[in-house]
Each structure stands twice: as structure tokens, then as C-alpha cells.
Amino acid sequence: MQIIPVIDLLAGQVVRALKGERSTYRPIESPLCGSSEPRQVAATLLAHCAARRLYVADLDGLLGGAPQAALLARLLRQLPGVEFWIDAGFADRDAAQSLLAALGPEAQRVVPVFGSESLASPEALARCMAPPAAGVLSLDRRHERPLDPGGCWTRPGLWPQRLIVMTLDRVGSDAGPDLDTLAEVRRHAPHxxxxxxxxxxxxADxxxxxxxxxxxxxxxxxLHDLRLPRAG
Structure with missing residues (x-):
């Protein structure tokens, strides 16, 4: 099983996500990292997992503000060879392209994540996933209900080859993975x-x-709580 480490960025710091309730997020206190500084946290997580892919939730963007383009560009430069999956609350393809343009040449290592909670419409979903798009669709839900203003969950014909099944109320909750929802999505997207x-x-999870x-x-x-061993 591949582990993709995650950092949640808010106002320039890594914060601890808890049940998708973003107003409660605070700078992370981590036995593994000992810091909330983004480069240090990201580098430590990547090394612990022997990973070359990092998921970044830009909470400034997800909360309706401007994405943290300068910070993301700096992280890309500081972590060469790492592929970044970035969710910054993109409402459509233009929003993602605007951030990619701001990141400059390093944007070639960025895969935009289009969340069902953020996409504005079915048309936006279709345009985001039309060739030559290389994005990932995140099917988001909370408390057993899809977060889906754009109708992403009901249009599997528009789903790309890579899908995230995101159960926000399980994030940081110590409640175990939502395997029922995963199985539901697998039935609609067998390949x-x-x-x-x-x-x-x-x-075991x-x-x-x-x-x-x-x-x-x-x-x-x-990872931060040292409940998964170091890779290798």
C-alpha cells in the first residue's frame, strides 16, 4: 500500500487537520517533526515514508482566500524531484491554471486536485478532466453526505483515472478508514x-x-503520532 504524506497549510504554517472542521485547525505539534515549518515537516514526512509524492491542502485557498503561491513555489524549489498534489479549492480549470502559472517552471511537478466540495458545476468538472488535463478528482464527503455542488458524485462518466475518496469527518479522528465509501466508488470505477x-x-488499517x-x-x-513505522 502506497502512503502519500499530507501537509495542511494555513497562513504559512502546517496545521493539524481534525474532522474537516477547518476553523479549529492549529499549528501542528508533532513528535515526528518537532516543528510546524512547512519545509521541515514535508521533508520529514517524505523521508519517513520513502515517498516522492506529497499532498498539499492549501487551506487559505480552500477557505475562499488566495492560494499561498509564494510558499508553494518555495516548497517546490526546496523539495526537488517531489511531485506535489495540490488542492487549493479550485472552482474550475482556470483557477488551477492561474496557480500553476504563478508557480513558474516548477509547476511541471504539480498535479492539481479538484475537490467535489469546490467545483462549481458539472461543466467545470468536465472541463477540468478533458484532455490534456492531468488532474485528480477528490470525491469529498462529510457525515455520510457528499460535498458536491457541481454534481461530481453522480457523474462517474466524467471521472478521471485517478480518484481520491475523501471522508473529511474521519480526518485526524482516530475513527478508522471509511471502507464502505471506498467500496462504493470502486464499484462505479473498477479500473x-x-x-x-x-x-x-x-x-492494520x-x-x-x-x-x-x-x-x-x-x-x-x-505519521506525526508515530503509529506507522519508518519505511524500509
Whole structure:
């Protein structure tokens, strides 16, 4: 099972995500990293997982503000060779392209994540996923209800090859992964690469997620709390 480490960025710091309630997020206190400074946290997580892919939730953008373009550009320069999956609350393809343009040449290592909670319409979804797009669709839900103003959940014909199944109320909750939702998405997308998000507590959860059809999982809290061993 591939682990994709996650950093949540708010006002220039890494914060601890808890159940998707973003107003409660505070700078992370991590036995693993000992810091909330973005480069240090990202580098430590990547090394712990032996990963070359990093998921970045830009909470400034997700909360309706401007994405943290200068910080993201700096991180890209500081972490050469790492692929960044960035969710900054893109409402449409133009919003993603605007951030990519601001990131300059390093943007070639960025994969935009289009969240169902943020996409504005079915037309926006279709345009985001039309060739030559290389984005990821995140199917977001909270408390068993889809977050879906654009109708993403009901249009599997528009889904790309890579999908995130994001259960926000499981994030940082120590409640275990939402394997029922993962299985539901797998039924609609039998050949997609599925990346789960939320709820992983330990290696046993990762094994259960893999058995349920996940190809990878986004993880933060279990890494910071030293509940997953260092890779290798």
C-alpha cells in the first residue's frame, strides 16, 4: 500500500487537520517533526515514508482566500524531484491554471486536485478532466453526505483515472478508514486508481484499506503520532 504524506497549510504554517472542521485547525505539534515549518515537516514526512509524492491542502485557498503561491513555489524549489498534489479549492480549470502559472517552471511537478466540495458545476468538472488535463478528482464527503455542488458524485462518466475518496469527518479522528465509501466508488470505477483519505490509525488499517480496493492512502496524523513505522 502506497502512503502519500499530507501537509495542511494555513497562513504559512502546517496545521493539524481534525474532522474537516477547518476553523479549529492549529499549528501542528508533532513528535515526528518537532516543528510546524512547512519545509521541515514535508521533508520529514517524505523521508519517513520513502515517498516522492506529497499532498498539499492549501487551506487559505480552500477557505475562499488566495492560494499561498509564494510558499508553494518555495516548497517546490526546496523539495526537488517531489511531485506535489495540490488542492487549493479550485472552482474550475482556470483557477488551477492561474496557480500553476504563478508557480513558474516548477509547476511541471504539480498535479492539481479538484475537490467535489469546490467545483462549481458539472461543466467545470468536465472541463477540468478533458484532455490534456492531468488532474485528480477528490470525491469529498462529510457525515455520510457528499460535498458536491457541481454534481461530481453522480457523474462517474466524467471521472478521471485517478480518484481520491475523501471522508473529511474521519480526518485526524482516530475513527478508522471509511471502507464502505471506498467500496462504493470502486464499484462505479473498477479500473481507476483509488486513493483513500481520512481515518488511518496504524498498519492494520492500511492492510484493510488495501484489501478493500485502495491503491494508496493520504496520511498525516498517524505519521506525526508515530503509529506507522519508518519505511524500509
Amino acid at each position: 481507476a486508481e483509488l486513493v483513500g483519505a481520512g481515518g488511518i490509525r496504524d498498519a 492500511l492492510r484493510a484499506a488495501q484489501a478493500a480496493g485502495a491503491d494508496a492512502w493520504l496520511v498525516a496524523s498517524a
